[in-house]
Amino acid sequence: MTPPPEKESAAKEHIHIPPKEGRGIRVPAGSHFKCIDVEGAQCGDLFAFVQDDVREYQSAEHTRVHNDRLFPLIGEEFVTNKRRPILTFVEDTSPGFQDMLIAACDPTRFEGLGVEGWHPSCQENLQSVMKDFGFPDIEIPSPINIFTRIPIGKDGTMSWEPAVSKAGDSVTFRVEIDSYIVLTACAQDILPINDLDPSALALELLD
Amino acid sequence: MTPPPEKESAAKEHIHIPPKEGRGIRVPAGSHFKCIDVEGAQCGDLFAFVQDDVREYQSAEHTRVHNDRLFPLIGEEFVTNKRRPILTFVEDTSPGFQDMLIAACDPTRFEGLGVEGWHPSCQENLQSVMKDFGFPDIEIPSPINIFTRIPIGKDGTMSWEPAVSKAGDSVTFRVEIDSYIVLTACAQDILPINDLDPSALALELLD
Numbered sequence: 436m437t438p439p440p441e442k443e444s445a446a447k448e449h450i451h452i453p454p455k456e457g458r459g460i461r462v463p464a465g466s467h468f469k470c471i472d473v474e475g476a477q478c479g480d481l482f483a484f485v486q487d488d489v490r491e492y493q494s495a496e497h498t499r500v501h502n503d504r505l506f507p508l509i510g511e512e513f514v515t516n517k518r519r520p521i522l523t524f525v526e527d528t529s530p531g532f533q534d535m536l537i538a539a540c541d542p543t544r545f546e547g548l549g550v551e552g553w554h555p556s557c558q559e560n561l562q563s564v565m566k567d568f569g570f571p572d573i574e575i576p577s578p579i580n581i582f583t584r585i586p587i588g589k590d591g592t593m594s595w596e597p598a599v600s601k602a603g604d605s606v607t608f609r610v611e612i613d614s615y616i617v618l619t620a621c622a623q624d625i626l627p628i629n630d631l632d633p634s635a636l637a638l639e640l641l642d
Numbered sequence: 643m644t645p646p647p648e649k650e651s652a653a654k655e656h657i658h659i660p661p662k663e664g665r666g667i668r669v670p671a672g673s674h675f676k677c678i679d680v681e682g683a684q685c686g687d688l689f690a691f692v693q694d695d696v697r698e699y700q701s702a703e704h705t706r707v708h709n710d711r712l713f714p715l716i717g718e719e720f721v722t723n724k725r726r727p728i729l730t731f732v733e734d735t736s737p738g739f740q741d742m743l744i745a746a747c748d749p750t751r752f753e754g755l756g757v758e759g760w761h762p763s764c765q766e767n768l769q770s771v772m773k774d775f776g777f778p779d780i781e782i783p784s785p786i787n788i789f790t791r792i793p794i795g796k797d798g799t800m801s802w803e804p805a806v807s808k809a810g811d812s813v814t815f816r817v818e819i820d821s822y823i824v825l826t827a828c829a830q831d832i833l834p835i836n837d838l839d840p841s842a843l844a845l846e847l848l849d
Contacts, residue, residue: 496702496745496784505743505798516782518750536712536743538703543725574781575723577703587794591712 446639452479454633457560457619459568460640461486462610467525470618471637472582475602476630478621480539480557480578483513483521486613489570491515493522495535495577506533512611513579522608529604534580536593540623548625560619568615581606583621583628597630607641653846659686661840664767664826666775667847668693669817674732677825678844679789682809683837685828687746687764687785690720690728693820696777698722700729702742702784713740719818720786729815736811741787743800747830755832767826775822788813790828790835804837814848 446469452458457480462468470479485491494516499505501514509527512520527533538544541558558575565573582600585593610616620636623629653676659665664687669675677686692698701723706712708721716734719727734740745751748765765782772780789807792800817823827843830836 494745496743499800500744500751503800503802505794505800516745518748518754536703537707538701538723541725544707547725577784587712593706593710593712595710 446641448640450638452618452620452636452638454620454635455555455560455622457557457564457617458638459564459615459617460638461568462614462616462640464610464613466610467607467641468610468616469605469607469639469641470581471603471605471639472529472598472600473602473637474634475600475604476598476632477600477634477636478583478598478623478628479581479636480561480619480621481581482561482576482578482617484565484573484615484617485515485521486615489565489573489615491517491519492574492576493579495579498535506535513608515612520611521614523611524606525609526605526607529582529600529606532582532584532599533606534583534585535577537580537583537585539575539578539619540621545625550625555622557619557621560622561617564617565615580621595626595628597627653848655847657845659825659827659843659845661827661842662762662767662829664764664771664824665845666771666822666824667845668775669821669823669847671817671820673817674814674848675817675823676812676814676846676848677788678810678812678846679736679805679807680809680844681841682807682811683805683839684807684841684843685790685805685830685835686788686843687768687826687828688788689768689783689785689824691772691780691822691824692722692728693822696772696780696822698724698726699781699783700786702786705742713742722819727818728821730818731813732816733812733814736789736807736813739789739791739806740813741790741792742784744787744790744792746782746785746826747828752832757832762829764826764828767829768824771824772822787828802833802835804834
């Protein structure tokens with residue numbers, strides 16, 4: 436399928452993220468950024484690191500405590516491992532499936548799924564982007580998995596369902612601390628979360 | 643209330659963990675250890691670090707993926723951030739409430755809950771034990787919160803309920819990789835998870 440053209444927008448900066456790749460951007464406190472599913476049914480792994488000290492970063496387990504909730508509602512905050520608000524969830528035009536329970540895919544994940552040889556992964560994408568920012572040896576946070584549909588059963592079981600986001604769906608965040616933002620277009624093509632067809636994302640700095 | 647005496651046991655090593663404190667032990671692969679709620683209604687934060695490289699440790703977000711489940715069943719494994727099995731869940735004599743969603747309590751958590759001045763916390767206990775093992779600057783993993791009752795509502799909300807474990811209830815694990823095991827008796831006395839009365843735990847190396 437030919438991807439639809441990415442819409443012209445008034446964004447300050449528009450970054451195209453090819454399938455199975457990652458990109459990053461420095462964002463100042465007070466700005467807003469948008470993560471866009473370009474073709475639909477594509478998950479993304481989103482990370483936020485504090486510019487002044489990249490050992491402080493958005494932390495899933497602290498954010499859950501901060502909101503007493505598995506995933507923040509619109510208007511609620513994501514906090515760091517020092518419990519400082521780093522992002523606020525501003526808008527979600529997707530059907531609303533977001534996850535913060537599962538680790539980024541990595542080489543050992545694909546090895547465990549039977550892949551032989553190297554396979555791109557969100558963890559390596561993250562490490563590559565952060566290395567380019569000057570940080571070759573970061574801690575690997577548990578990601579904000581946007582557009583990712585991992586329903587939890589009554590008995591605590593988790594299933595891996597195809598994303599239902601449509602082309603152009605987006606999630607928007609306000610930045611609360613000067614940060615490095617990294618978004619990777621999930622490389623998972625063995626399990627169906629990207630509908631077995633990993634595609635592109637876009638990252639837009641709005642102001 | 644006078645705590646009941648801790649039962650004599652055939653354990654190889656018995657470590658008493660006073661209220662709001664933490665203790666650690668080096669354990670070889672193949673051994674078993676037990677975490678005991680001494681007086682009842684007491685949560686514990688459990689951590690496991692690989693002896694050969696403490697940057698590898700039990701990881702909540704990788705363990706959830708490994709089992710496709712929020713918390714392992716008996717017989718299932720906990721894995722590291724490199725997806726290697728580090729512990730197997732062998733026995734649970736408690737009512738079965740365990741959590742792996744929430745961060746360890748720390749100084750900023752108590753500050754946020756309105757506590758003035760220093761308050762003991764599981765994160766500081768962990769850091770102190772690992773410092774004594776020779777590691778003053780560890781990454782802080784998301785803990786295995788034993789006996790901890792955090793029900794999840796249909797809408798993803800989480801609540802903080804008093805533990806219902808009784809005196810003598812225990813959870814037992816087999817060790818799969820030579821590890822440092824750290825257990826801290828949760829210091830939370832503002833929220834009711836320890837029934838507002840933090841008490842002791844015990845850690846037993848069985849073989």
